[in-house]
Amino acid sequence: SRTALVLYFFILLANILSLNKKLLQTTITIFCAIVILGFAFQITPEKYNTLKGLSNKQIYSDKYYDISSANDTFGYESHRSQYIINSFKGFTEKPLFGHGLTTFHQNHHEYDNDNNLIRKPISHNDYAQVLYELGLVGTLLIFYLFLKIFYRLISNNQYDEFKTIKIIQFLALLISLNFINLIDHALFWVYLSLMVNLNITLKNNSDTFLFR
Numbered sequence: 383s384r385t386a387l388v389l390y391f392f393i394l395l396a397n398i399l400s401l402n403k404k405l406l407q408t409t410i411t412i413f414c415a416i417v418i419l420g421f422a423f424q425i426t427p428e429k430y431n432t433l434k435g436l437s438n439k440q441i442y443s444d445k446y447y448d449i450s451s452a453n454d455t456f457g458y459e460s461h462r463s464q465y466i467i468n469s470f471k472g473f474t475e476k477p478l479f480g481h482g483l484t485t486f487h488q489n490h491h492e493y494d495n496d497n498n499l500i501r502k503p504i505s506h507n508d509y510a511q512v513l514y515e516l517g518l519v520g521t522l523l524i525f526y527l528f529l530k531i532f533y534r535l536i537s538n539n540q541y542d543e544f545k546t547i548k549i550i551q552f553l554a555l556l557i558s559l560n561f562i563n564l565i566d567h568a569l570f571w572v573y574l575s576l577m578v579n580l581n582i583t584l585k586n587n588s589d590t591f592l593f594r
Contacts, residue, residue, distance in 0.1 A: 488502075
């Protein structure tokens with residue numbers, strides 16, 4: 383997964399920038415392990431692309447799939463690019479409140495030449511999909527929620543590696559929403575709820591300790 387790779391290196395970089403001793407030690411250990419495994423299995427960018435192509439071929443169950451086309455997903459004509467473009471076009475049609483929940487999924491069915499349904503795609507980008515479905519109002523509410531959670535995380539008086547890890551996890555989650563749809567999953571909201579409630583608990587415990 384290209385998304386997983388991007389997030390993985392973001393987390394490693396964020397660990398380094400945190401200047402936390404324990405996180406730095408862990409990051410250096412992981413980075414050394416990656417380098418050693420890369421040499422051991424002879425992983426190069428070309429081999430990685432080949433493995434990604436073979437993975438796609440297996441997922442699509444298409445023996446004629448051209449594995450060299452794995453990088454086409456980054457092109458303007460790719461399905462993912464068109465989904466995002468369609469999201470913004472739909473936003474311009476109903477910019478204030480959008481088309482309604484789940485409408486992107488409903489309004490973009492794909493058919494073959496015989497008019498048989500092929501797929502009911504998602505946007506693979508939560509920010510674009512929220513713009514399409516909930517418009518400017520929904521987008522502002524979502525960003526307000528994210529900013530509120532981030533503020534609670536950084537305002538916690540407990541400065542340790544656990545707090546730093548939580549902040550890095552939350553930022554990684556926000557980045558991942560550019561590549562995948564999570565907002566329409568219940569687990570996403572459970573995670574946010576736990577993030578906020580756990581942070582409140584930590585802050586209350588810290589305040590109690592300081593009071594004593």
